[in-house]
Amino acid sequence: MSDRLAFADLTPGRVFELGTVTVDRDEMVAFARRFDPQPFHLDEQVAAGSVFGGLAASGWFTAGLWMRAYVDGVLARADGLGSPGGDEISWPAPVFAGDELRASMEVLAARRSRTRPELGLVTLRGSMHRDDVLVFSSRFTGMFRATS
């Protein structure tokens, strides 16, 4: 994974498998306590009777786990310039402590900025799956240096 990625390497259809991460219960709950203290993210008993059927991760924690995998697998070897945002973020299924999640990123589109051709604009989809179940999906724009 030490090969550098240039903007030109981020071609539509290319998929990056970003490895797996196991959801740590203590970290999951600590995250919820700080950023999303809803009862079904904090309390096993309450969560068991909730729509989730068990203690569920905050969706923002799942997003953070995906982001870390994306940084490690792609951004660490590219010239990323941040993101202005995106037009989809979804949590189609709950995530539970101990889940093994598989992260991936697909390039959907890539072009140079019209006004700043040295800026590459990449539309991408980030996904997390537990087995074949999609638990997180987001489509957003990544900005990359596009000098060559």
Add this chain to the structure above:
Amino acid sequence: MSDRLAFADLTPGRVFELGTVTVDRDEMVAFARRFDPQPFHLDEQVAAGSVFGGLAASGWFTAGLWMRAYVDGVLARADGLGSPGGDEISWPAPVFAGDELRASMEVLAARRSRTRPELGLVTLRGSMHRDDVLVFSSRFTGMFRATS
């Protein structure tokens, strides 16, 4: 803020002011180290020469700060049932350590589920501003118990 909020109280156009939060530098950097270790989120020197012009928060950290304000100001006194996601997330301006951010939530639309009328579906916009500068915005669906 102890008044309960029923689904019927979440009427389109209603705005909830969710207070202010000051961005703590140590927490901001610790978050980035764990979830978004890009150089401009971690290293003051690198960040000064980056597009952000200074050490900038991970957008996911800003999202987390907004979520906490939303839980404290709204969800803690409502019967929230989580969120399936949304169709906008944006970070139009960078966030820096020490920034005082003002959180708000606006109800854009609200209806009962056609198939499950006891489920209220609320389209809402979450926003964070530093003075008059919008630094975070997201539009998503919140699910609420709608029994009465």
